[in-house]
Amino acid sequence: MPQDSAPIDPVDLTAQLVRCASVTPEEGGALVLLENLLSEAGFTCTRVDRGGIANLFARWGEKGAARSFGFNGHTDVVPVGDAAAWTADPFGAEIRDGQLWGRGATDMKSGVAAFAAAAIDFVRTTPPEGAILLAITGDEEGDAQDGTVALLDWMATEGEAMSACLVGEPTCPETMGDMMKIGRRGSMSAWITLTGVQGHSAYLHRALNPLPAMARLADRLSSHVLDDGTDHFDPSTLAVVTIDTGNPATNVIPESTRMTVNIRYNDAHSGDSLTRWLQSELDSVCDSFGVTGEMTVKNSGESFLTPPGPLSDLVSSAVQAETGQTPVLSTSGGTSDARFVKDHCPVVEFGLVGQTMHQVDERVDIAHIEQLKAIYARVLKDYFA
Structure with a gap:
């Protein structure tokens, strides 16, 4: 990595994103922040806004590369509910007791920060033979018709394609690394x-x-x-x-x-x-x-399944290496934007422990954010090896 390019701190980036009050459908500055960061790192960035929804597409590498790995996530969050019930400012990104507090800390600004940080560090240190694509929406928590759907529509028109995709939604019920999603009901x-x-x-x-x-x-x-x-x-x-x-x-x-x-x-x-x-x-x-x-x-x-195989093996191996746990391959839970991505390319989901998502006093362990970046970095390293 160049001496003037320090590794991206995923915790600091998560905090910056949490301070953006991006309650669906407001952009809140979150995608502007990411676009500036990714552009400075050499990613080609395009805003793909539709229907009043802000979306960001970022690519490092050549369009149409034979091997391209994609990440998908969202920066929009659900409303805070009763702000008086919170013990921390919902958009303050307070760090306390080894945790970062705020709306979206778990679902899923930490996930976006982790994969953006991993991608930037990876292309700076070991530029891959291929492309890395980030598809980030501001409409996952809303109607979801002008978010990832809009990004995929635009990608089809522009000839942009992911060979495989990892969605960074929270997937672990109890401990970091205990579950990944290979489909959804x-x-x-x-x-x-x-x-x-x-x-x-x-x-x-x-x-x-x-x-x-x-x-x-x-x-x-x-x-x-x-x-x-x-x-x-x-x-x-x-x-x-x-x-x-x-x-x-x-x-x-x-x-x-x-x-x-x-x-x-x-x-x-x-x-x-x-x-x-x-x-x-x-x-x-x-x-x-x-x-x-x-x-x-x-x-x-619709329900969908990415059958166990190369993509789930890739992610599972990275999770096991960084956490010591072999994640259960699950299709449980609600819906996610993977339901749209599955029509574009093979897709799986892996992210944080989701116990506090959508709750008052939503928060995430600092150590888990750093661990998640390490997992995503290993996924990229192994994919392009």
């Missing part, structure tokens, strides 16, 4: 409305109550076994998350009632197959009770 929600005829509760024959029909539908959906799990996934689940009628009266049969369900599904299903199943259950209940039904579905992402 699909996620979808359905909003169902049943409509009958309003009337007086003393004159049932003049009304058509949609509530018994909704109770039947809720029971049929929630008691149905979608599957028993697959080789790499736990069983799919359906949760009834709310039933709303809004009827304060005790002597009025309501005209309509609404229910929302959320499904987390494995690779035995698709969003389309589950939508067809929901519709058939809805139609059956409507026919039985004589009510009418409407349904709106939003599929947040």
